[in-house]
Amino acid sequence: MSVEFRKDLFADERRDDLNEIGKPHTRQDIEGHVTGRTAYYDDHLFDGLLHMRCVRSPHHHARVRSVDASAAEALPGVRRVVRPSDVPHNINTLLSLIGFGEDDEQLLSDPIVRYRGEPVLAIIAETEAIARAACAAVRVDWEVLPHVLDPEEAIAPGAPSVNPAYSDNSFTYEPYDHVKLRFGDVTAAFAQADHLIEAEYEMSPIEQAPIETCGAIAAPETADRFVCHTGTQALFFSLGTTAKLLDLPSSRLHFIGGTVGGGFGGKVDSITEPMAVLGAVLTGRPVKFQWDRPEEMQVGAPRGAERWRIKDGVMADGRIIAREFTGFFDAGAYTRLSSYAGHKGTGHLPGPYTIPNVASNVFCVFTNRTPATAMRGFGITGVDFAIECHMDRVAEATGLDPISLRILNSYRDGDMKAHRRVAKNCALVECCQVAADKAGWTLSAQDKAASSLAGSDAQRAAIPETALDEEGRVGARKEGRVASTAPAPGTKRLVAGTHGRTMEAVSVQRPDMEILAERIGHAIPGATSAPAAAAPVAASPVAPSPPARPAAATPTPPAAAQPTPPVPPSAPPSPPKPFDRGVRRPGVSQFLSGSRRR
Amino acid sequence: MTRYAGRGFAAINYPIGMNLGGDPAQALVHSTPDGKFMVTLSAIDLGQGMKSVTRQIAAEALGVPMEDVYVDTADSDTGPHDMGSFASRGTHRVGNAVIRASSEARAQMMEAAAEELEVNATDLDTDGQGNIHVKGAPQRKITVAETAIAAQFKQGRTLSGRGIFLIEPSGVDPDTGEMSPVTTYAHAALIVDLTVDDETGEVTVDKINSAYEVGRALNPKLVEQQLIGGAWMGVSHALYETTEPYYPDRAHGPEDFNTYLMPGPGEIVPHDIAVLERPAADAPYGGKGPGEMCANPVLPAVANAVYNAVGVRVDKLPITPEKILRGLQAQGGAKPGPRRPGTQ
Numbered sequence: 001m002s003v004e005f006r007k008d009l010f011a012d013e014r015r016d017d018l019n020e021i022g023k024p025h026t027r028q029d030i031e032g033h034v035t036g037r038t039a040y041y042d043d044h045l046f047d048g049l050l051h052m053r054c055v056r057s058p059h060h061h062a063r064v065r066s067v068d069a070s071a072a073e074a075l076p077g078v079r080r081v082v083r084p085s086d087v088p089h090n091i092n093t094l095l096s097l098i099g100f101g102e103d104d105e106q107l108l109s110d111p112i113v114r115y116r117g118e119p120v121l122a123i124i125a126e127t128e129a130i131a132r133a134a135c136a137a138v139r140v141d142w143e144v145l146p147h148v149l150d151p152e153e154a155i156a157p158g159a160p161s162v163n164p165a166y167s168d169n170s171f172t173y174e175p176y177d178h179v180k181l182r183f184g185d186v187t188a189a190f191a192q193a194d195h196l197i198e199a200e201y202e203m204s205p206i207e208q209a210p211i212e213t214c215g216a217i218a219a220p221e222t223a224d225r226f227v228c229h230t231g232t233q234a235l236f237f238s239l240g241t242t243a244k245l246l247d248l249p250s251s252r253l254h255f256i257g258g259t260v261g262g263g264f265g266g267k268v269d270s271i272t273e274p275m276a277v278l279g280a281v282l283t284g285r286p287v288k289f290q291w292d293r294p295e296e297m298q299v300g301a302p303r304g305a306e307r308w309r310i311k312d313g314v315m316a317d318g319r320i321i322a323r324e325f326t327g328f329f330d331a332g333a334y335t336r337l338s339s340y341a342g343h344k345g346t347g348h349l350p351g352p353y354t355i356p357n358v359a360s361n362v363f364c365v366f367t368n369r370t371p372a373t374a375m376r377g378f379g380i381t382g383v384d385f386a387i388e389c390h391m392d393r394v395a396e397a398t399g400l401d402p403i404s405l406r407i408l409n410s411y412r413d414g415d416m417k418a419h420r421r422v423a424k425n426c427a428l429v430e431c432c433q434v435a436a437d438k439a440g441w442t443l444s445a446q447d448k449a450a451s452s453l454a455g456s457d458a459q460r461a462a463i464p465e466t467a468l469d470e471e472g473r474v475g476a477r478k479e480g481r482v483a484s485t486a487p488a489p490g491t492k493r494l495v496a497g498t499h500g501r502t503m504e505a506v507s508v509q510r511p512d513m514e515i516l517a518e519r520i521g522h523a524i525p526g527a528t529s530a531p532a533a534a535a536p537v538a539a540s541p542v543a544p545s546p547p548a549r550p551a552a553a554t555p556t557p558p559a560a561a562q563p564t565p566p567v568p569p570s571a572p573p574s575p576p577k578p579f580d581r582g583v584r585r586p587g588v589s590q591f592l593s594g595s596r597r598r
Numbered sequence: 599m600t601r602y603a604g605r606g607f608a609a610i611n612y613p614i615g616m617n618l619g620g621d622p623a624q625a626l627v628h629s630t631p632d633g634k635f636m637v638t639l640s641a642i643d644l645g646q647g648m649k650s651v652t653r654q655i656a657a658e659a660l661g662v663p664m665e666d667v668y669v670d671t672a673d674s675d676t677g678p679h680d681m682g683s684f685a686s687r688g689t690h691r692v693g694n695a696v697i698r699a700s701s702e703a704r705a706q707m708m709e710a711a712a713e714e715l716e717v718n719a720t721d722l723d724t725d726g727q728g729n730i731h732v733k734g735a736p737q738r739k740i741t742v743a744e745t746a747i748a749a750q751f752k753q754g755r756t757l758s759g760r761g762i763f764l765i766e767p768s769g770v771d772p773d774t775g776e777m778s779p780v781t782t783y784a785h786a787a788l789i790v791d792l793t794v795d796d797e798t799g800e801v802t803v804d805k806i807n808s809a810y811e812v813g814r815a816l817n818p819k820l821v822e823q824q825l826i827g828g829a830w831m832g833v834s835h836a837l838y839e840t841t842e843p844y845y846p847d848r849a850h851g852p853e854d855f856n857t858y859l860m861p862g863p864g865e866i867v868p869h870d871i872a873v874l875e876r877p878a879a880d881a882p883y884g885g886k887g888p889g890e891m892c893a894n895p896v897l898p899a900v901a902n903a904v905y906n907a908v909g910v911r912v913d914k915l916p917i918t919p920e921k922i923l924r925g926l927q928a929q930g931g932a933k934p935g936p937r938r939p940g941t942q
Contacts, residue, residue, distance in 0.1 A: 234682025
């Protein structure tokens with residue numbers, strides 16, 4: 001294992017003399033973490049804590065004919081059976097908080113379940129064991145319904161309907177049943193290509209697998225409020241979702257979190273928080289709702305499956321002149337965050353390469369499986385797998401060195417991207433060069449001399465005339481009127497150069513919130529300094545070189561540059577002086593109460 | 599049984615921040631009367647170091663030592679709104695909000711110090727050690743602590759700041775897909791060396807060489823932990839992990855860590871990393887979030903290396919021994935690809 005910081009690269013775009021930034025400081029909370037003293041949500045103890053667990057569907061798709069919870073209610077220690085009718089506003093979709101998508105998912109489902117593991121009832125009991133026993137004692141009469149698990153079968157005519165909010169079994173991106181990307185004319189370019197290279201890629205669902213499973217503890221607080229200790233990754237998402245589902249003013253909710261035992265995207269869905277608060281509202285007691293490991297693995301939303309088909313048109317010299325995608329995000333039974341992946345994945349195409357003709361159709365499909373959600377690299381990981389495996393295929397077909405092929409097609413500063421925004425701040429070429437150098441993978445002189453800062457030209461910077469089509473309007477596919485999921489040939493033309501406005505950061509509310517240009521350490525185009533600080537003009541934000549910095553007036557190809565030595569390792573943290581923080585439990589208050597002592 | 603060596607390459611970029619914007623983050627900063635600063639957020643520290651990186655950002659922007667700053671986060675009664683820790687938005691969005699809040703607090707701190715020193719605030723600078731001095735005359739100075747005491751008890755002035763950072767929300771053109779996804783991209787390229795056993799289908803990843811471009815390594819140690827951990831997850835995704843091994847069939851779904859496979863500590867791959875820093879204009883001190891992107895290049899690099907080793911293209915993740923053996927069977931045994939430059 002070694003880490004080196006290549007300070008010689010892009011040295012003229014950066015000052016390395018900041019006081020605290022760039023220093024390998026020990027993290028603020030490390031002592032508690034490594035000594036096991038940090039309090040996570042589950043370390044908050046409450047007298048009389050009750051435990052909540054769910055009765056779940058064993059079927060992929062079924063109707064609840066009846067529920068008999070009498071045996072469960074009769075068990076000693078069972079405090080409350082929670083039914084779908086106990087949820088005040090029992091329908092939601094996560095991104096409704098930003099106005100995206102239809103409400104499509106119930107907290108407790110009635111009368112239809114659409115994936116195996118979907119909850120239909122909850123039991124609140126004095127111990128977790130009693131809650132489990134009571135769940136097992138509930139008798140549900142299921143009417144099993146036909147299901148569909150493959151995303152392409154799900155959008156075919158005649159497939160069982162998965163999600164009633166979306167009758168096509170795919171998320172609606174008005175007016176289409178998919179996200180379109182159209183840039184240039186792939187059909188015309190394919191006809192000119194020397195090679196056509198096609199392949200299909202797939203990624204199965206993946207569990208986020210945090211050490212700490214999803215969960216929350218809620219309790220009545222004074223002033224008619226409820227406190228909720230949670231492991232959420234998104235405090236206000238969870239608070240807002242809880243307020244909506246339970247029809248409570250958000251001012252009555254007090255959410256505490258921020259220290260979480262791993263998330264990786266699996267703790268945004270905000271299911272455990274409304275469940276725990278609902279339990280506290282219904283019982284007037286503290287209630288914990290926490291997934292066990294099997295629930296985390298099979299009921300908690302994974303990184304969803306993806307399927308991608310890529311078709312490339314490539315010239316004999318390795319230049320990719322056209323790339324077409326057909327992509328499927330398998331959302332499972334409900335939207336959660338998968339609709340966002342459709343946009344994010346599309347915005348990522350065609351990867352970090354400048355390709356003059358790009359088309360894609362990306363579908364967010366509903367199937368009768370556990371809903372998918374975010375995970376590290378969300379919307380991108382499966383796409384990158386597909387693109388980079390495909391690049392290897394293209395290298396093989398053209399006989400090019402795989403790294404040389406990437407550098408040849410890599411995007412450069414000033415190039416136009418397929419989503420009609422200019423590439424800037426690029427560094428793919430340099431990453432290729434440095435990684436090759438580290439691994440002893442010899443590159444040609446031309447590849448070594450390449451730079452992300454050079455190589456763009458008027459043609460690469462231009463938005464081409466674009467072929468458009470109107471295939472795949474909502475409802476058409478289900479009626480059998482759409483032949484293919486792949487991008488259709490164009491039926492009309494959009495003139496070259498057509499584009500809208502690039503979205504940027506909203507500027508500061510008041511001038512004195514703007515950092516002074518000479519204090520930021522790199523160039524900020526268009527920075528407006530506070531009037532008082534107008535003297536050092538923002539136009540020359542790169543300060544004089546600090547003495548330690550290697551002089552590099554122009555970007556130097558990395559092959560010619562000497563890497564600066566790695567940042568010297570920081571001194572290991574010294575042990576605290578006696579009595580610094582209490583002797584018996586370092587890092588923890590001696591007046592500890594209300595949280596777990598370990 | 600033969601073990602075949604293979605080498606694979608992949609390169610990626612990664613969008614930083616929630617796609618299409620509209621994901622604000624706020625920060626509040628205030629000083630105590632003895633010149634320490636509290637940063638109040640609603641960001642989540644998942645282990646990635648959110649509290650630490652915002653602490654360093656606040657200290658830098660305030661111009662005070664990091665030890666004099668503390669970050670308190672995620673109490674909805676005190677912390678201002680933040681969308682959450684996902685989409686590589688923590689460092690970019692929250693970091694920028696912290697810079698803005700700290701800059702406002704700093705401006706007030708300099709005004710208070712200027713009143714004490716009887717000079718113009720624009721003539722003052724901080725030394726990052728807890729002192730405020732007259733530019734060009736470092737002996738004319740006042741400590742941050744004295745400034746805070748004067749502000750609180752004499753001048754009746756707060757040393758506090760508010761910050762919000764928002765990329766304006768936008769949509770997607772339904773016909774062209776035109777959009778402003780994000781404002782900043784991180785980059786990576788990675789080479790995997792591995793061996794494939796043609797009898798068991800077992801893959802052993804022997805070495806990773808990588809280059810990651812992260813804008814600016816705000817804390818090099820936190821970057822290092824992300825890159826090493828991310829590479830582990832990448833190997834795990836490539837070769838082991840799935841909740842549905844026979845997708846789209848739902849059979850054989852694992853329910854615990856005995857059946858949900860991951861590499862163990864003994865399988866952490868030796869990894870030589872280079873970090874490149876090309877600051878992004880609108881990122882805090884130029885820093886992009888390295889956490890999410892760093893697993894991504896590993897998956898295709900492993901797949902490409904397996905192909906290079908035995909000639910089997912496994913296009914469906916994860917690349918299990920079963921899939922490799924079926925591929926070997928279908929093509930009548932291993933068909934090693936060209937030896938890549940630099941292969942040991």
